[in-house]
Amino acid sequence: MRRLLCSAIAVAPLLLAGCAGSDSTDPAAMTDGDTTTAASSAASAAEQAGAQQATEFQYEGEFGPATWSSLSPQWGACADTSAQSPIDLHDAIPADLPALEFDYRPGDIALKNTTHTVQADETPGSEVVVDDSHFPLTQFHLHEPAEHELDGVRHDAELHLVHTADDGSITVVGVLIDKGAPNAALGNYFDELPAVDETAELDDFDPSQLLPTDRANVRYAGSLTTPPCTEGVQWIVMTTPVQASAEQLNEFRSVIEQNARPLQDQGSRSVLLDSEGH
């Protein structure tokens, strides 16, 4: 059996990133010459590795989203049907929501290809403030196509700005992207996309330019959209999409396979609308 295990320790605590092994991106490679099933091998490998290890996951095939909860004992939340993300954001209810303030500053960032996305690790200094709670920006990454739908519409891509407070609570800001004009703010990101196992550095990157001018947003309680599918995530999805060119999104697709988790059940959750964006 080839590498089913990955560097979960290195990606703690968010576990949004995944494995670094290039051969683990290919399901065929994982079962090549193997007499046991891939799933049972994965389970047994996870068992041997103990709680600190995580198993590879994929967006399609035998390690696809329907199997995530069974791939690791730590990923049970992925099977939950009441509090997972993404969802279709529809019929948002206008509400008087906690004040939202972005305090994003330029800084040097490191790009890393996790095989599931290209993740930009932020240097300290940027944060979002929701009411009086401070959530430092820890990383951002892209999904193509978008994961959330907005009123039944799936946009071409979705940026996730992940913020983690000192107490570990997570706020993710989603920015929907449509094909159109080149995205200047993400220009260097798309230009420097590293291959699997490689990294790149972007100097003086300004995350404030990633947000739409109109800060209207919808909010709901959800989860990480990748294993371990941790719940209790505060989602803030901007309702005004930004644009990126087809060439830019093609560049991303040339290093990352489609990486959108299917829509999850909304359950009894409400989607709330902050139409003013402040």
Ligand SMILES: [Zn+2]
């Ligand atoms: Zn994401």
